[in-house]
Amino acid sequence: MASHLQYLSLALYAASFVCYLRFLYVSNPWAGRSGTLLLAAGILVQYFALLQRSHGAHSVPYDDLYGSMSLFAWLLGVTYLGLELFHRQRTVGAFVTLLLVVWIAALDLLAPNQVLEAPLARGALFDLHITLNTWAYAAFALAFVLSLVYLVQDRVLRSRHPSATFWRFPALDVLDRMSRSSVWVGLATLGVGVLIALIWERGLVGAFSWLDPKVIVTVAILAVYIAYLRLSRSPGWRGARAAMVCALNFVIVLFSYTVVNLYLTRFHHF
Amino acid sequence: MATISNTTGLAPIVQGRIRVALIGCNHRTAPVELRERVAFTSEQALDAADGLRRQGILEEAVVLSTCNRSELYGVPADPAAAVTDAMEDFLTSYHRVPRADLTGRIYRWVGPDAVRHLFRVAAGLDSMLLGEAEILGQLRAAYGQALEHGATGPVLNRAFQGALEVGKRVRAETEVGARPMSVALAGVKLAERVFGSLKGRAALIVGAGAVAEQVVEHLRNRGIGRVRVVNRSPERAAELAQQIGGEAVPWESLAGALGAPDIIVTSVSATEPILTRAMLERALAAREDKPIFVVDLGVPRNVAAEAAGLYNLYLYNIDDLGEIVEQNKRAREAEIPRAEAIIAEHVAKFETWRATLEAGSILDDLRSRFREHREILLRERLAEMKHLSPEEHERLASITEELIERVLDDPAQRLRKNQSMRSHLGAIEALRHLFGLDDSGEKSRK
Structure with missing residues (x-):
């Protein structure tokens, strides 16, 4: 169930989207700065919304669809904001904030009145495992968006008929670096998340569920993104082909987040 | 008015x-x-x-x-x-x-x-x-x-x-x-769409046409790194290289020089393409497929049209750039x-703002006009009232001054609060005319 804070964060993301869009269209630096500030405000407010929710559940909100998707959106915003500040590049903001707005608005349609039930107490390590893995998915989602923008930009450059907004889009090199950074964040958080799960489960039952479909798919995700990082610096692959690989890799992430979670795994329903 | x-x-x-x-x-x-x-x-x-x-x-x-x-x-x-x-x-x-x-x-x-x-x-x-x-x-x-x-x-x-x-x-x-409005700037801006900052990037200038020189100028302004110049005439290549702080390369070394630059600008008078697909393919391989941005300013074209299909090679000829400039102009x-x-x-x-200033100036003019009349009136009347002491003269002067300020206080307040003074300019001018302030304005100016 959405709180007032969640609605406020949605409004801030929407306002941020408008500012980023204006920045993309007229390149007004104040519009860009406002977009960043509103996004940061939205992230802050959504943090308190998540905190409110976690107080009710006594854990990170991952057990229900609403909480899990909300956490995903928040981590996507955090990752993008970090990359924007690191790469000093705002022109992708419009795409990312649009994704955030659509995502959070969809939450209210898909799980509008979900009543939160207290989940099993699994401890802080487990919460950290889930948070880090969700963060990895968010980072891969961001890399997906950046790769799509790369492919569009590359196509426009090759067509030799640039459109009006083309001149505002980030350079291919910048998109490539941002996408790689995002994948690095995803791999690091996923790797540490899996490691923590290993420690947690070993401490609990003395073994690790290697054959669980979620674990197998997670290993596959790690493998395909490591391959992407390698390919994106290899002759014959760097550039648009690597961006295509990165975009396609996200299909596996979506598969893991939906089909595997809902139908295949025994216990990874987060 | x-x-x-x-x-x-x-x-x-x-x-x-x-x-x-x-x-x-x-x-x-x-x-x-x-x-x-x-x-x-x-x-x-x-x-x-x-x-x-x-x-x-x-x-x-x-x-x-x-x-x-x-x-x-x-x-x-x-x-x-x-x-x-x-x-x-x-x-x-x-x-x-x-x-x-x-x-x-x-x-x-x-x-x-x-x-x-x-x-x-x-x-x-x-x-x-x-x-x-x-x-x-x-x-x-x-x-x-x-x-x-x-x-x-x-x-x-x-x-x-x-x-x-x-x-x-x-x-x-x-x-x-x-958006760029010249062919040279359009070429450089497009290169920025591929590489982002051009700082420290390498460029190769093939030929030494006027537009190519403009491109180099724009590249220089953006902090381009190494610039090499190849020309059929070694003297012209050396001259341009010296002019732009670059390095001249012999014409015979053109094929070998293609592997290093991120940006290639060609501007050569030749009936056949001087850069073939095979040459650029080898250049890309030498760069491990790092992108190359090619600006072909030659007419006839200096770069083989088939080269446009090469992976990670972005090729723009003079017509492409001209079309972009036209499109930008329309935009x-x-x-x-x-x-x-x-x-x-x-x-x-x-x-x-001007209307507010006008209205403010008329109040100043009115104040001056009232004071002039007050001075004359006081001089005339006080001459008739010889029984009044100097203190009473002072008192009268002070009362009349206060009267002027009170009369003008209301319009001054309204002026400060009124945001649409522009629409009252006609009335202000009529007031100026009514009080004969045009003449006083002339006097004060002189």
């Missing part, structure tokens, strides 16, 4: 005493031969501004002179005089140009139209190259110089500061100043209405 029509789209303006006047010629009204004759150096611009004020034509003056325009802006010292005639006389005598030579070449604007023209100049709408940014810097320099010299006053300060704001807003909020033109809207908003703001 004079009511004049205007081209600002605002309601007819009642001209007050505080006005901006302008005369000038630009690339649209005068050929370069004439513009040269009426151009001002920066020293002459100051000298002319001084002259205009010294001769009592203007109270405030700024002279703007660029390669495309010579314009005199000012605030008339005498509101009733035909100020633009006097300004034109000054211009012709200053440059010793027969007045007949300027007939039909000079434009004259007074009031909101002059302000609107100034704002259009700042926005780049009156420039030869629509939306060019250089004019804003030139305007800032001309105004800054006049300000420092003490040639400006509150009216021109307000007008020029407004113009600088309009210039910035139009470029920030519309596409009028965006800039489409933004003119938005720029004009910003200008209209600022002209209206200026007019409101």
